[in-house]
Amino acid sequence: MGEPPALVVCGHGTRDAQGRAVVAATVEAVAARLPGVAVHEAYVDVHGPEVDGVVAGLPPRPDGSRAGVVVPLLLAAGYHVRVDLAQAVQERPDVVVTAALGPDDRLVDLLLERVEQVGGVHDGDAVVLAPAGSSDERAQEASAETARRLGERLGRPVRLGYAAGPRPPAACAVTTARVEGAERVLLVSYLLAPGFFQRRLEACGADVVTAPLLPDERVVDVVLERYRSA
Template structure:
């Protein structure tokens, strides 16, 4: 009898024990990579902020090129589920080709790809903050001579150009409606010098440059060198960037859950 009682007690104890909490899918932040040593430091600082905001989410870093760890190595070391969050500011080749191909080389993972960071109001918040840090003041917003150039990397993908145009519109609204004109470091778009000439011809002579880059690098340095007035730092590890990374992660998970609900309803 005592043996039976002990067995029942053990079984009931097991039933009463709460199930182990399920670990959330890993958040794999995908940086482009750069020979500038500041790029890797910036990515790590950003992910430290992300981890501080959501300590329960495993956060990993992978690079498309030039820096360690490569994305393939990061994915190879993971098991279970992962969400790739591109630390990129628009739709282009890396988001549309490189990331799906990387997931295809990691068939052991249940992976999905989040949207790129831009365009988004949180980016406009971070861009505005960087301009203020560089010396941009409220009085500049009210001057008809003021304007801003949004310096971006550039891409031949028309979706990427549209994303940058929308980011410029969001920043303009954040700045109270002053003109914000995109300029590109590559891919044949208008350069910083081109945009300066356009704005000057329209009567704008106090032209600030907003650096639409997630981290320091060659393009950020080149566009800053062509700026006619004050230049803001790249977006970097601004707190709004950390919130945006988690927002994209959550959106990807919610979209996946919604697809699963649709499939279940279809089979009823």
């Protein structure tokens, strides 16, 4: 059996030092569970190593077999997956890009755990799921599907409010919930790591805001499954 393809774990990128550290630790956790596989860290925005350069640097296999797999460390397949990552591999037919991390029931499990960590849902609560946001309608549909699954598990409606991009913004979703009579608004962060967007959610007026998804082994599990499926 030949050498397995390299894995490129590609995140968005952030200027936040804590966010960078959390993502880097996640890539290290992935590598620890893939002995014998070359695992590379890459980003689509803000800072390097840039995914284009990482993909270009993957050595082709003499037998023409797959040289690499890019797994987006992104919760939905928006512009970065469908455009940036597609462009990064367009000259490399021996490198493929997998689906984004979500929707995935393991991520819903993790969201529920984050809710429990802040005391759970109370009677009279409104619940808002807060993704980063994307101009790509397919990414918005993926976020809506995650909200639907979370609502099924909680036994109540879950509305969407975005940290940036599409409407409604998280702050407006919080205000609407209050106008509609919510006694308390629980904002569930659907972000991977701490940083600018998480701070924006914490400042949007909700009574309670959950922590981002990372660090957690379930995110690592999804990355590994995406890699192996390719």
